[in-house]
Amino acid sequence: DGGITQSPKYLFRKEGQNVTLSCEQNLNHDAMYWYRQDPGQGLRLIYYSQIVNDFQKGDIAEGYSVSREKKESFPLTVTSAQKNPTAFYLCASSATPQVPYEQYFGPGTRLTVT
Amino acid sequence: KQEVTQIPAALSVPEGENLVLNCSFTDSAIYNLQWFRQDPGKGLTSLLLIQSSQREQTSGRLNASLDKSSGRSTLYIAASQPGDSATYLCAVNNNDMRFGAGTRLTVKP
Numbered sequence: 001d002g003g004i005t006q007s008p009k010y011l012f013r014k015e016g017q018n019v020t021l022s023c024e025q026n027l028n029h030d031a032m033y034w035y036r037q038d039p040g041q042g043l044r045l046i047y048y049s050q051i052v053n054d055f056q057k058g059d060i061a062e063g064y065s066v067s068r069e070k071k072e073s074f075p076l077t078v079t080s081a082q083k084n085p086t087a088f089y090l091c092a093s094s095a096t097p098q099v100p101y102e103q104y105f106g107p108g109t110r111l112t113v114t
Numbered sequence: 115k116q117e118v119t120q121i122p123a124a125l126s127v128p129e130g131e132n133l134v135l136n137c138s139f140t141d142s143a144i145y146n147l148q149w150f151r152q153d154p155g156k157g158l159t160s161l162l163l164i165q166s167s168q169r170e171q172t173s174g175r176l177n178a179s180l181d182k183s184s185g186r187s188t189l190y191i192a193a194s195q196p197g198d199s200a201t202y203l204c205a206v207n208n209n210d211m212r213f214g215a216g217t218r219l220t221v222k223p
Contacts, residue, residue: 006157033211042118042203042213043158058210090157102148103211105158 003027004106006091011111013085021076021109023091032074033092033103036060043090049074078111085113116141118206120214127194128222135189135217137204142182144208149178149189152201152216161202162189194221 004025013019025032031050035043045058049068063082068074078085090108094101117140127133137147146165150158162171162178164187170179177190187204203216 004157035213040123040215042215043205043211044213045210088155092158101207102146102160102163103205104160105150107157108155110155 006106029093
């Protein structure tokens with residue numbers, strides 16, 4: 001089955017700890033994205049990558065870091081510098097970064113930091 | 115900066131009713147608009163993608179329209195079913211994707 005997988009589904013961390021969220025796709029898509037979703041709000045873009053070994057900041061990149069060492073993988077690290085990390089995190093991919101493009105989403109990871 | 119608004123935030127209808135969900139956006143210079151469905155605690159499932167040159171797209175009981183000049187899109191759901199209960203989000207693409215906050219739909223049996 002082709003698709004996007006995110007793990008784990010639920011993640012709990014203590015304040016001050018860094019945590020890494022996994023995102024893998026087997027769709028052979030060039031572009032990958034990380035979004036954050038908070039209750040009652042639309043998705044907000046954290047980081048995106050158009051090609052291996054390249055990534056760009058989105059609207060809310062502060063306190064997050066990413067890497068893109070392989071085409072199929074785009075892990076997101078939530079650092080201790082992120083002031084309000086508790087949220088639902090969604091990873092997406094698209095065939096190319098060129099417009100027009102259709103984005104496909106993973107099942108999400110719910111992160112709770114206490 | 116593109117702003118995307120979805121009204122109403124929540125909608126409850128009896129089964130079998132036809133309904134319309136609304137999406138408005140402030141910058142009409144878009145490449146495409148995408149409607150998604152999101153079930154509680156789940157990721158987004160793409161329903162329909164409308165290119166900027168298109169006026170509407172249909173898939174089964176769903177029909178999405180696009181009026182770029184007025185900055186509006188509607189998602190029409192015919193003969194609603196309890197299984198349609200979910201949050202519906204629209205996303206507008208003009209170089210980057212901007213999402214609305216969604217409409218939470220409940221279809222009562």
